Amino acid sequence: MGVEGLSEAVSSGSVVTQKELMEDYGAGNGRKGALPAAVVFCETADDVVGLTKWARENGRKILPVSSAPPHESAVVQKEGYVVCDLSRMKRIVRADRRNRVALAEVGVTFEELDGALERVGLRAMTPLAPRTGKSVVASYLDRTPTLVPRAQWDLSDPLLCTEVIMGSGKLFRTGCSSGPGTLEEQWATGQAQKNPMGPSAFDFFRIVQGSRGSMGIVTWASMKCELRPRVHELLMLPSDDLAPLIRIVYGIAHARWGEECLILDSNNLTRLTGVPGMPAFALLVGVAGFDYRPEQRVSYQKRGIEGIISSEGARVSRSIAGVGGRRMLQVITSPSDPYWKGSPAEHADVYFLTTMNRAPDFVSVIDETCKKEKFDRAQVGLYLQPQLGGRVTHFEATVFAPREEADRMTRALAEAAAAKGAYFSRPAGNWDDLAYRDKPLLVETFRRTKKIFDPDGVMNPDVLFCKEVV
Amino acid sequence: MLSDDVFLELQGIVGADNATREPAILDTYAFxxxxxLIVGDNYMGRPCAVVMPGGTEEVQAIVRLCNRESIPYKAISTGWGAYGGSPAPGMLQLDLRRMNRILQIDADNMYAVVEPYVVGATLQAEAMGLGLNCHIAGSGANTSLLASATSVMGQGATGVFTGFSNRNLLGFEWVMPDxxxxxxxCLQDSGEWFTGDGPxxxxxxxxxxxAGAFGGFGVFTKCAVKLYPWYGPRALELTGVSPDYEATVPENHAVYLISFRGWQDMKDFGNMVGEAEIAFALIHTPAAPAVVGVTRSNKEFHDLWKSGLFEHMKYSLEVVLTAGNAEEFTYQRDVLEDVIKWTGGKVALCSITGPRYYMDLAxxxxxxxxxxxxxxxxxxxxALLTYMATEWRNGRTPALFAKALYLGLIKQCLQARCVFRPGGSFWTSMGGLTSWDCCIENAIEGERIKRGWIEKGILMDDGAEQGWGMLYESGAYAHCEEVAFYDQSDPVCVEGSMGYVTDTVKATIDKHLAMSLNATGDPFHAWYSPHxxxxxxxxxxxxxEFDPANLSEASTYINRGITETLIKLIEEGGGENLDFKDILTLADNEEAPAGTDAGRPAE
Structure with missing residues (x-):
C-alpha cells in the first residue's frame, strides 16, 4: 500500500518510508509485529490533524508513538498502519510555580521536564525509575503509577488538561483548557489549565487516557507538579515478611504522611541498585519538607512514621545491603539508563490493581505459578505501589527472561492472578485480552464510545477492547 | 398519559404501595x-406517575418498560431542584428513596459503597466512627452522595482535604438508558469497588x-466513594438548641476566620495554604450568608445587616485545621501563622483564644x-452593639461562634438556612473550576455585575460580593461561585435574576474567567459551546449513542437539536442582545419532548 499524498498532508512533519528506519516500530526486540507503511514525525497539532484526515480518506490506521525507542507496547501489530511519531514535539510551554502546573508537548521526557521544573522550584511526579527517553505525557496517559500516593487524588493524576486530535480529525481541548479563551487569554486571568474535568458533562481526558491511542492522539498536556523538596529523606524498612509492611503502609496512608511510598522485592531492589544480597522485601518511604518550615515537617512526619513502624516491632534501616537512603532515593526517582529492567527482549511485565491487604494472596499466586510452570521464582521481580492515597495498589510482576519465555510466564501469571480477582485496569502485553474476558457489555460500551470519536476506526484500532476477545 | 395497563405493570415491579398516580402527590415532585426560572411557574411538568424501586433489578425493569413503551423517565434521590424533574409533563419519576443502604465501608482501603438515598450526614456519622470522613457537597449534609458523585457537580467546603465529587467516584453500577x-x-473481576477506571x-x-448528566443518562444504583482520614473524635460533641448548634472543637483541631486587606492577599493566602497541605477546609463564605447563619430569623438578619458594616467584611477566609497528633498540629498552626503574617491577615475569630487573637481582632x-x-x-x-450585647447575654460568646463555625464547616449543615431564608430563593453563577487566582477574579467580576442588579432592585442587597469559594485537592484547583438571593414569588425578581445570570455568563466568556457551573442544559450549552x-x-x-430514543429525560443534560437551534438563533439574533430569558423562551418553542428524536439532525 502506498502513501501518496501523505507528505502533503503533514505540512511541517516529515515522512519516512525506509524499512531500516521503521524497524523500531514493528517486529524486533523479541516482539511480534509488522512493519508500518510509513512513519510520520509530526511537529505540530496541524500535522496530526492532516495525518488523521489523510488516514480517513485513505483507509489507513494510525499508531501514535511519543517516547524514544525501544518501544514496549506502541508496536505496529498489523500491516497498513502509519506511525505518528510525536517524539519531536518537545516544547515545555509552561512551568508555573504559583499553580504547581506544567504544560508540555507529548515528546518531552522526564529528564527534560525535570530540568525545566527544577529552575522554578517544582518537580515532576515520576513513575519508578522510568527509562530515559520515556515521554512524560505518554506515561501519564497510560496511567502508569507514580511514586507518591498521597499526592494522587484520582487514578488519572497527575494528568490534567490535554489537546487531542480525535479520529474524526477534530482538534479538541479537555478540561478548563477548552475555553473560553485561548491558553494565553486564560493565563492572563490567572488560569493555568488546572482543572481536568469537562468541559461540561463529559471528561474526554478520561476516555483518551488508558486507551493506548485508540480514542485520539494527544499533542500536549498540563500536569500536576509537586514543590521541589528542600529537605528529602528516604526511610527504608527491610523485611522477610510482607504482612507488617502492609500494615505500616496503611498506617502511613491514613496519616497522610510521607512522599514516595512503595514496596520492592529483593530481585527488583538488586536490579535497580546493582547490589546483591537484598532483603526479601523493603518498604521505602520518602519524607520531605517543602517551602514551609521544611525541617519541622520532616521532623514530625519522620517521628510519626517511625512510630508506626515501631508499633510493628520494626526499625528503620540506615542502609539496605550497603545502599543508603540518599542513593536509593536517587535510584527510584530518576530516569534509568540503561533501563533497569533491560531491553524489551529481556523482560515482560504483568500488572494489575488490587488492594494492599490482598497483596499477599497475589504473591502466593506468583510463587505457585512459578512452581507449576517450573520457572525460576528468583527471576521474577515484584513491585507494589500504593496509589490513590493508599486505597488501591498497583501490583507488578516483572519476568526477567528472554522474551518468548517471559511472555509465556506473564501469560501464566496473568491467568492465575485473574482467577484470584486481579483487575487489569491497564491491559497490555500478551495478557491484555484477559481484561475483557466475559464482559461483552463492557466491550460493546467501549466500542460504541470509540465510534463516537473515531467513526472510521483510524485510531490504533487493534488494541484493547477493539481486539477480538478470546 | 400512562395507560392503566402500564401502571399496573409498574405496580407489579415495585409493589402497589410504591407506585402512585395521585395528582396531589405527583405535584409534590413537580414543585x-x-x-x-425554567418554566415560569413553581411547578415543573407533572410526572405521569411516581415509582419507588427497592433495588437495581426493579430499576432495570422500569427502565426497560419505559423503553418498550417510549415513556420518558428520570430518577431522583434526595433531589435538589428542578433538575430532578422535566419541563414537560408526562415523565415517569423514579424516586430512589427506598434504596438507602450503606452497603460497605472498607475502612482499611478508605471507601464506602452506597445506594442512591444515602446522604452525607449518614455516611459521615458512620465513617467518623471508624476514623474516616467523606466529602459532602455544597448542597448539604442532607443530600445524596451518589447523586453528587455520579451525576451532579460536587463542590464542597472541605474540598481542600476531601476533593471533588467527580474525582471521589470509584466503582459504580449503572442501569444504562436502555x-x-x-x-x-473492578467490580466484575473481584467484586470489589476500589476503582471505576478501565480496563x-x-x-x-x-x-x-x-458537571454531570443530572439524571439524563440512565440510573446509577450503587457507587463507591472515597473516604478520607478523620483525626477527630468518633462522634462530634454537640451542644445548643435548634437552630443554633455548636460542636466542641477537639484537641488538635482549630477553626479560624481571617480578615485580609484585599483580594490579592486572599489569592496569595489561598495558594500558600493549599500547597502547604495544612488545611482541612479553606473557604470564602461571603458576609450575607454568614450573618444569616448567626441569626435566627430574617428580622434579626435585617436588623443586623442594616448596620451596613458587614458588607465590608468581604476580604475574609475561614480555615479549619485537623491534625493526627500534637506535633503535626503545631506544624499546621505554625505554618498558618506564618502565612497569615506574610499575607497581612488578621484573625477575627478563632477557636484558640488568647491575647494575641484579641489584638488581631482589634x-x-x-x-x-x-x-x-x-x-x-x-x-x-x-445595631451591631445591640446584637452583640443580646448574644452575649444569651451566652453566645465569640468562642461559641467559633464552635458553631466549626460545626457548620465539618458537617456542612447550614447550607439550606443560609441560601433559602434571606430572599426566598437564590441562584448562583460563575464558579468554574480553575485556579484560585482566577476564582478571585470571578468574585471581583461577579460583585461588579451583581451590584448593578441590586441597584435596579431586582436582587436582594447582600452587599453584592457573595463569592462562595474554596480550594480542592490541596489547592490543585478551586471554585468561587457568585450567589444571589431573589424573591421567587415576584415575577420582576425572577426575570431580573435571569438577567443577572446572563450577564455573568457573558462575562465569563468575554473575559475568559472559566466556564461557569451553570453550563448544563441546552440554553447554557448554546451560550458556551461555540466558545x-x-x-x-x-x-x-x-x-x-446510548439513548437514541432520548427517553432518559435530558433537559438538564443535552438535546442536540435544541442546543443547535439556540446557537443558530443566537448567531442570527446577535448573541449580545439575547438574554437568558430570551433563550429559555426560544428553548420552549423548540422543545422536543423527551421520547422523541425530533430535535436530532438528519443523518
Missing amino acids: QYIAE GELLRVG GPSLRGVIRGF VALSRLVRQAGIKKTLRGTP VMNYHHHVAGIKE
Whole structure:
C-alpha cells in the first residue's frame, strides 16, 4: 500500500518510508509485529490533524508513538498502519510555580521536564525509575503509577488538561483548557489549565487516557507538579515478611504522611541498585519538607512514621545491603539508563490493581505459578505501589527472561492472578485480552464510545477492547 | 398519559404501595426550587406517575418498560431542584428513596459503597466512627452522595482535604438508558469497588464531566466513594438548641476566620495554604450568608445587616485545621501563622483564644472601620452593639461562634438556612473550576455585575460580593461561585435574576474567567459551546449513542437539536442582545419532548 499524498498532508512533519528506519516500530526486540507503511514525525497539532484526515480518506490506521525507542507496547501489530511519531514535539510551554502546573508537548521526557521544573522550584511526579527517553505525557496517559500516593487524588493524576486530535480529525481541548479563551487569554486571568474535568458533562481526558491511542492522539498536556523538596529523606524498612509492611503502609496512608511510598522485592531492589544480597522485601518511604518550615515537617512526619513502624516491632534501616537512603532515593526517582529492567527482549511485565491487604494472596499466586510452570521464582521481580492515597495498589510482576519465555510466564501469571480477582485496569502485553474476558457489555460500551470519536476506526484500532476477545 | 395497563405493570415491579398516580402527590415532585426560572411557574411538568424501586433489578425493569413503551423517565434521590424533574409533563419519576443502604465501608482501603438515598450526614456519622470522613457537597449534609458523585457537580467546603465529587467516584453500577446493567471498574473481576477506571479507558468520562448528566443518562444504583482520614473524635460533641448548634472543637483541631486587606492577599493566602497541605477546609463564605447563619430569623438578619458594616467584611477566609497528633498540629498552626503574617491577615475569630487573637481582632475591626468609613461605622455601630450585647447575654460568646463555625464547616449543615431564608430563593453563577487566582477574579467580576442588579432592585442587597469559594485537592484547583438571593414569588425578581445570570455568563466568556457551573442544559450549552471547542457535539454524541430514543429525560443534560437551534438563533439574533430569558423562551418553542428524536439532525 502506498502513501501518496501523505507528505502533503503533514505540512511541517516529515515522512519516512525506509524499512531500516521503521524497524523500531514493528517486529524486533523479541516482539511480534509488522512493519508500518510509513512513519510520520509530526511537529505540530496541524500535522496530526492532516495525518488523521489523510488516514480517513485513505483507509489507513494510525499508531501514535511519543517516547524514544525501544518501544514496549506502541508496536505496529498489523500491516497498513502509519506511525505518528510525536517524539519531536518537545516544547515545555509552561512551568508555573504559583499553580504547581506544567504544560508540555507529548515528546518531552522526564529528564527534560525535570530540568525545566527544577529552575522554578517544582518537580515532576515520576513513575519508578522510568527509562530515559520515556515521554512524560505518554506515561501519564497510560496511567502508569507514580511514586507518591498521597499526592494522587484520582487514578488519572497527575494528568490534567490535554489537546487531542480525535479520529474524526477534530482538534479538541479537555478540561478548563477548552475555553473560553485561548491558553494565553486564560493565563492572563490567572488560569493555568488546572482543572481536568469537562468541559461540561463529559471528561474526554478520561476516555483518551488508558486507551493506548485508540480514542485520539494527544499533542500536549498540563500536569500536576509537586514543590521541589528542600529537605528529602528516604526511610527504608527491610523485611522477610510482607504482612507488617502492609500494615505500616496503611498506617502511613491514613496519616497522610510521607512522599514516595512503595514496596520492592529483593530481585527488583538488586536490579535497580546493582547490589546483591537484598532483603526479601523493603518498604521505602520518602519524607520531605517543602517551602514551609521544611525541617519541622520532616521532623514530625519522620517521628510519626517511625512510630508506626515501631508499633510493628520494626526499625528503620540506615542502609539496605550497603545502599543508603540518599542513593536509593536517587535510584527510584530518576530516569534509568540503561533501563533497569533491560531491553524489551529481556523482560515482560504483568500488572494489575488490587488492594494492599490482598497483596499477599497475589504473591502466593506468583510463587505457585512459578512452581507449576517450573520457572525460576528468583527471576521474577515484584513491585507494589500504593496509589490513590493508599486505597488501591498497583501490583507488578516483572519476568526477567528472554522474551518468548517471559511472555509465556506473564501469560501464566496473568491467568492465575485473574482467577484470584486481579483487575487489569491497564491491559497490555500478551495478557491484555484477559481484561475483557466475559464482559461483552463492557466491550460493546467501549466500542460504541470509540465510534463516537473515531467513526472510521483510524485510531490504533487493534488494541484493547477493539481486539477480538478470546 | 400512562395507560392503566402500564401502571399496573409498574405496580407489579415495585409493589402497589410504591407506585402512585395521585395528582396531589405527583405535584409534590413537580414543585421544585428554581422551577420558576425554567418554566415560569413553581411547578415543573407533572410526572405521569411516581415509582419507588427497592433495588437495581426493579430499576432495570422500569427502565426497560419505559423503553418498550417510549415513556420518558428520570430518577431522583434526595433531589435538589428542578433538575430532578422535566419541563414537560408526562415523565415517569423514579424516586430512589427506598434504596438507602450503606452497603460497605472498607475502612482499611478508605471507601464506602452506597445506594442512591444515602446522604452525607449518614455516611459521615458512620465513617467518623471508624476514623474516616467523606466529602459532602455544597448542597448539604442532607443530600445524596451518589447523586453528587455520579451525576451532579460536587463542590464542597472541605474540598481542600476531601476533593471533588467527580474525582471521589470509584466503582459504580449503572442501569444504562436502555435498561442494560453495567458494573464499571473492578467490580466484575473481584467484586470489589476500589476503582471505576478501565480496563483501558475510563467510562467515568462518559457518564459525567465537571458537571454531570443530572439524571439524563440512565440510573446509577450503587457507587463507591472515597473516604478520607478523620483525626477527630468518633462522634462530634454537640451542644445548643435548634437552630443554633455548636460542636466542641477537639484537641488538635482549630477553626479560624481571617480578615485580609484585599483580594490579592486572599489569592496569595489561598495558594500558600493549599500547597502547604495544612488545611482541612479553606473557604470564602461571603458576609450575607454568614450573618444569616448567626441569626435566627430574617428580622434579626435585617436588623443586623442594616448596620451596613458587614458588607465590608468581604476580604475574609475561614480555615479549619485537623491534625493526627500534637506535633503535626503545631506544624499546621505554625505554618498558618506564618502565612497569615506574610499575607497581612488578621484573625477575627478563632477557636484558640488568647491575647494575641484579641489584638488581631482589634486590628480586623479597625480595618472594617476604615473600609466602611467613619460615618457608616457610627451609624451601624448601635445595631451591631445591640446584637452583640443580646448574644452575649444569651451566652453566645465569640468562642461559641467559633464552635458553631466549626460545626457548620465539618458537617456542612447550614447550607439550606443560609441560601433559602434571606430572599426566598437564590441562584448562583460563575464558579468554574480553575485556579484560585482566577476564582478571585470571578468574585471581583461577579460583585461588579451583581451590584448593578441590586441597584435596579431586582436582587436582594447582600452587599453584592457573595463569592462562595474554596480550594480542592490541596489547592490543585478551586471554585468561587457568585450567589444571589431573589424573591421567587415576584415575577420582576425572577426575570431580573435571569438577567443577572446572563450577564455573568457573558462575562465569563468575554473575559475568559472559566466556564461557569451553570453550563448544563441546552440554553447554557448554546451560550458556551461555540466558545468552548463546540463541546456540545461530543456530549450530544454520547447521549445519542446510548439513548437514541432520548427517553432518559435530558433537559438538564443535552438535546442536540435544541442546543443547535439556540446557537443558530443566537448567531442570527446577535448573541449580545439575547438574554437568558430570551433563550429559555426560544428553548420552549423548540422543545422536543423527551421520547422523541425530533430535535436530532438528519443523518
